[in-house]
Amino acid sequence: MAIKSYIEAVTEALAEEMERDSSIFILGEDVGVRGGVFRATAGLIEKFGEERVMDSPLSESAIVGVTIGAAMVGMRPVAEIQFADFIFPAYNQIVSEAARIRYRTKSDWTVPLTIRAPYGGGVHGALYHSQSIEALFHHVPGIKIVMPSTPYDVKGLLKASIRDNDPVLFLEHKRCYRLIKGEVPEGDYTIEIGKADVKREGDDVTVITYGLMVHYALEAAETLAKEGISTHILDLRSIKPIDREAILEATRKTGKVLIVHEDGKFGGVGGEIAAIIAEEALFDLDAPIQRLAGPDVPAMPYSPPQEKFYMLNPTKIADAIRDLAKF
Amino acid sequence: MSKLNHKDLGLTDQQALDMYTYMLLARKLDERFWLLNRAGKIPFVISCQGQEAAQVGAAFALDKNLDYVAPYYRDLGVVLVFGQTPTEVMMSAFAKPGDPNSHGRQMPGHFGGKKNRILTGSSPVTTQFPHAVGVALAAKMRREKTVTYTSTGEGSSNQGDFHEACNFAAVHKLPVIFCVENNGYAISVPLDKQLGNHNTADRALGYGFPGYSIDGNDVLEVYKYFKEAADRARNGEGPTLIEARTYRLTPHSSDDDDRSYRAREEVEAAKKKDPLITFAEYLRNAGVLTAEVEQELTDRVMREVNEGTDAAEKAPFYEPEDVLTHVYEER
Numbered sequence: 001m002a003i004k005s006y007i008e009a010v011t012e013a014l015a016e017e018m019e020r021d022s023s024i025f026i027l028g029e030d031v032g033v034r035g036g037v038f039r040a041t042a043g044l045i046e047k048f049g050e051e052r053v054m055d056s057p058l059s060e061s062a063i064v065g066v067t068i069g070a071a072m073v074g075m076r077p078v079a080e081i082q083f084a085d086f087i088f089p090a091y092n093q094i095v096s097e098a099a100r101i102r103y104r105t106k107s108d109w110t111v112p113l114t115i116r117a118p119y120g121g122g123v124h125g126a127l128y129h130s131q132s133i134e135a136l137f138h139h140v141p142g143i144k145i146v147m148p149s150t151p152y153d154v155k156g157l158l159k160a161s162i163r164d165n166d167p168v169l170f171l172e173h174k175r176c177y178r179l180i181k182g183e184v185p186e187g188d189y190t191i192e193i194g195k196a197d198v199k200r201e202g203d204d205v206t207v208i209t210y211g212l213m214v215h216y217a218l219e220a221a222e223t224l225a226k227e228g229i230s231t232h233i234l235d236l237r238s239i240k241p242i243d244r245e246a247i248l249e250a251t252r253k254t255g256k257v258l259i260v261h262e263d264g265k266f267g268g269v270g271g272e273i274a275a276i277i278a279e280e281a282l283f284d285l286d287a288p289i290q291r292l293a294g295p296d297v298p299a300m301p302y303s304p305p306q307e308k309f310y311m312l313n314p315t316k317i318a319d320a321i322r323d324l325a326k327f
Numbered sequence: 328m329s330k331l332n333h334k335d336l337g338l339t340d341q342q343a344l345d346m347y348t349y350m351l352l353a354r355k356l357d358e359r360f361w362l363l364n365r366a367g368k369i370p371f372v373i374s375c376q377g378q379e380a381a382q383v384g385a386a387f388a389l390d391k392n393l394d395y396v397a398p399y400y401r402d403l404g405v406v407l408v409f410g411q412t413p414t415e416v417m418m419s420a421f422a423k424p425g426d427p428n429s430h431g432r433q434m435p436g437h438f439g440g441k442k443n444r445i446l447t448g449s450s451p452v453t454t455q456f457p458h459a460v461g462v463a464l465a466a467k468m469r470r471e472k473t474v475t476y477t478s479t480g481e482g483s484s485n486q487g488d489f490h491e492a493c494n495f496a497a498v499h500k501l502p503v504i505f506c507v508e509n510n511g512y513a514i515s516v517p518l519d520k521q522l523g524n525h526n527t528a529d530r531a532l533g534y535g536f537p538g539y540s541i542d543g544n545d546v547l548e549v550y551k552y553f554k555e556a557a558d559r560a561r562n563g564e565g566p567t568l569i570e571a572r573t574y575r576l577t578p579h580s581s582d583d584d585d586r587s588y589r590a591r592e593e594v595e596a597a598k599k600k601d602p603l604i605t606f607a608e609y610l611r612n613a614g615v616l617t618a619e620v621e622q623e624l625t626d627r628v629m630r631e632v633n634e635g636t637d638a639a640e641k642a643p644f645y646e647p648e649d650v651l652t653h654v655y656e657e658r
Contacts, residue, residue: 025468051468056495057491057494057495057498059491059494059495061457061487061488061491062457062460062488062491062492062494062495064457065454065456065457065458065460065461065488065491065492066457066458066460066461066464066492066495067461068457068458068461069397069446069457069458069459069460069461069462069463069464069465070461070462070464070465070468071461072446072447072458072461072462073395073461073462073465073466074465075461075465075468089487092451092454092488093454093457093488096449096450096451096454097449097454097458100449101447102653102654102655102656103432103653103654104429104432104433104437104439104447104449105428105429105430105439105440105441105447106429106430106432106652106653107653107656107657108427108439108440108441108447109439109441109446109447110656141654142654142655144655164656165656166655166656
């Protein structure tokens with residue numbers, strides 16, 4: 001099995017799917033000749049031509065609105081929003097249109113659309129190239145939100161998203177793009193959207209997380225193992241639908257839960273996870289549910305020490321696990 | 328009355344009569360909505376009255392077996408020409424099964440229906456513009472001869488999606504017709520407070536495709552311009568923007584009171600230019616609409632309106648629990 005980077009897994013999934021299905025096309029800013037500002041679509045215009053790897057005008061609402069229209073009449077588009085921070089001009093198209101078209105027509109019209117967007121910080125991206133946006137979509141019925149952490153999951157979940165008959169917001173952590181490498185099988189496979197994955201087995205404390213934080217949690221767990229603390233790590237992989245069974249099972253495994261996300265704490269996805277546990281597994285808990293998340297300030301400063309202060313890291317996560325283990 | 332002659336436009340007497348019949352059907356359905364609303368039988372009305380010529384003229388220039396329409400909420404005339412029946416329209420007014428737009432989930436006027444090639448619309452205005460462009464993009468990619476029509480009001484033409492859609496369509500020379508039904512009011516706000524340039528068709532120059540501001544009360548003029556636009560689109564020559572100048576004869580909706588913002592004299596003056604009256608007069612002068620024919624088609628229209636109303640009134644609602652279905656694909 002080949003070792004590939006997270007972003008190479010994106011490109012490979014796109015290329016294989018486009019090869020398989022001629023109704024798939026990509027629309028986004030700089031996705032064509034440039035191959036994307038992160039190079040996620042590198043080489044695709046050479047392979048599939050400019051009609052299927054289409055540079056969009058600087059118009060996020062059109063990128064989503066136009067792909068919605070094409071999807072309704074039988075195409076299977078992949079829209080790219082260059083940075084998740086720029087998705088808000090398209091918020092109305094995603095929330096009022098893509099997410100509701102099936103519901104408002106009782107499946108007469110449907111929107112098989114994947115919207116890819118790089119999110120997250122730790123890349124000196126400052127206030128408008130660093131944000132986590134998932135909470136602003138998590139409340140919306142009708143869309144799915146996939147947030148993979150490994151190259152293997154990226155490829156399988158991106159293929160599943162493209163084949164899904166509902167709109168999927170596919171959020172790629174941009175710090176993972178080149179930092180994270182892993183085994184990716186050649187050829188076709190998919191991963192079911194809505195299934196979490198245990199990334200490390202442990203007995204003392206359960207960490208429930210997604211995206212880049214999975215890797216920081218794994219690093220923290222290594223450190224803690226040397227101290228005799230055993231950490232169980234559940235990677236949600238998709239936050240909508242969310243894998244309730246896996247959350248409850250992971251909770252019962254240790255009785256102590258730390259929820260970790262880079263996004264701000266207030267109104268974040270962690271609140272929903274905590275509520276699921278509180279409603280359904282309260283008496284399996286040996287300690288109060290803990291949330292470790294970004295501070296409730298706009299994410300995140302350009303100033304390097306301030307960015308570092310904002311971002312979670314393996315040390316902060318290890319400290320939180322240690323505290324919970326002691327409880 | 329129209330300066331044009333329907334025969335010069337390639338329309339037969341029967342086609343001209345059909346246009347009038349659809350306009351009349353739209354008007355009579357709309358009038359019935361208001362009666363039903365004031366009788367407490369349906370919660371909401373949003374009207375097409377005054378704009379039937381713009382709608383029917385445009386829809387007649389399209390191919391209902393090949394083209395798509397992404398209409399805005401007043402376009403009852405468009406969806407009737409594209410095949411929605413009076414009974415279906417009434418099912419929508421009553422929010423009953425058989426409503427092809429949304430199966431009772433949306434307010435009336437939020438049109439849709441794949442079988443009639445009508446895209447689904449919502450309430451945030453002008454979101455349908457990028458959708459229409461996407462349909463046109465798909466048609467171009469698949470080398471199909473499909474043209475897509477989309478419409479909006481002059482107030483809604485100020486939304487960002489209007490601009491994003493027009494520019495995108497221009498870049499790729501897509502087979503789409505953008506229509507602004509300029510009826511003079513965005514709920515209560517008149518042109519003076521809505522548009523720096525009252526002619527929205529002028530914007531087309533900025534996008535790089537043709538734009539025309541036309542008399543939206545003249546169904547033949549509307550047909551002529553939309554036919555040309557459809558031909559251009561089909562020939563790969565790209566989009567066209569058409570502003571149909573018209574007037575909204577009713578309040579914005581059943582929940583609005585237009586006496587608070589426009590003079591009765593203005594409305595009365597507009598009624599003299601009512602496209603139903605002027606087109607009927609044209610057809611009488613042309614010898615097409617004889618007293619006998621008029622009686623026959625009025626009877627037919629009223630029979631259809633009555634039958635639709637009765638059917639919808641008698642139909643059961645969906646079960647309340649049906650609300651939980653069709654959020655995602657059900658396997």
